[in-house]
Amino acid sequence: MNTKQKVLALLRQNGAILSGEKLAQEIGISRTAIWKAVRELEKMGYQIERHANGYQYLPSDVLEADSIATNELQAANIFLLDETDSTMKDAKLGALAQQTTPALYVAETQTGGHGRFGRPFFCPRGQIYMSLLLNPNQSFEELPQYTLLAAVAVSLAIDEVTGRKTDIKWVNDIYLDGKKICGILSEATSDFETGRISHVVLGMGINFSIPPETFPDGLEKKASSLFPEGNAPVSRNQLMHLIWQNFFELLAGLPDNSYLKVYREKSFVLNKTVTFTQQGVTYSGIAKTISDTGELAVLTADGMKILSSGEISLQSIH
Structure with a gap:
């Protein structure tokens, strides 16, 4: 770990106020180096309260690979970006570069994000924009229904963190209280020589916390976010971790298709x-x-x- 990571770990671990002198002694560096590390952490978005007798860590929603990672999705294969054209494009470039999979590409904002049929969408900072790269090496007939699996994984994760019930609009949208809060997109690349699917990219955008008045005109009637008033009880990292934990558990459970029962039960399209x-x-x-x-x-x-x-x-x- 570098100095910033060591300072952050100590502040988080303790939770109380730690003096610069105490931190310096623990790490074995100067107090000036501690001050610089704290400044750098603040620039990264971490909230650190300064007191007369030291520093105190406050809950901060900064993207962290270690916090997002699961047993199946290693932190080394999670790529965090401040701004990108599209995490879907990043994942496709990762496939071309033969990136080890599964790999996850996460961004604070996208300048060219799109949904199905190339439709653009609203991409304010601080939400969840991510794409998962997989290398299934299967035929189309063998390929799992990744979009449906992902929809169930996301829906169950959001239910857990909000204590409310989400609905699924066929095939790839998640709704909460009648408004869209998540869209999911999957694309596959085939190998013509083998007839196998070489890569699958599974992308999603989740409105985490957006004040209703900041949506473009008319969109606030159709879309919302999980925590529109702020004060989220969980971080984006925790939600992403739970989503991918759910996803890989469902994937490992195949060919058991009990997830389809959940998908159908959550569908607000059926019988309409x-x-x-x-x-x-x-x-x-x-x-x-x-x-x-x-x-x-x-x-x-x-x-x-x-x-x-x-x-x-x-x-x-x-």
């Missing part, structure tokens, strides 16, 4: 009237079921229509 366009024709019907491979079956006046998440976006639900 939905409107969609397929091959240039607009249909309305009752969403009947979600298949084991993630397709939505809708009963219309023209019979049952099977909707694929990669081709169709629902236009209305009521």
Whole structure:
């Protein structure tokens, strides 16, 4: 550990006020070096209260690989960025560079973030923007339903930290109290020579804490955040850790597909009237079921229509 990390660890470990002299003795450096380390930690976003008799660590929401890591996702493979065009692009570049997987790319903000069909989205600082790079080496037929797995993992994690119940809009959006708070996107790259899936990138954006008045005009009616008033009881690191812990546990449990039961129970689309366009024709019907491979079956006046998440976006639900 460098000096900053040592100072941070001591302040966190104790929780009480520690004098510069005490910190200097513990680490074996000068008090001036302690002062400089504290200044650098403050610049990084850590909250350290200064008292007449020393320093005291206050809960701080700074991205940390060690805090996000799980047994399956090592801290060395978690890449933290202040600003990026898109964490999805970062993950794809990681694949080209043969990055060890699983690897996670996390950013404070994105300048070119997008959702399904290339739609741009609002990316204020201090939320959760991350993409996971996987190397499944499987055929399309063998490939797990990563988007559904991720939706369940995120939904359960948010339920746990908020004490409230989230809903899932087929196929990739998480809602809380009727407003969108998370979008999920998965993309796969195939190897034409082997016919196998070489890489999968699973990206998500989560509105962690955004005051309603800061949303662009009209968006506040459709979107919200987990803690719009601030004072979150958990950090972003803790939520990300829980999400990926859930995800890898679900993944390890395959072929057990009990996650599909959770996905269906959380769906607010099933048994509702939905409107969609397929091959240039607009249909309305009752969403009947979600298949084991993630397709939505809708009963219309023209019979049952099977909707694929990669081709169709629902236009209305009521």
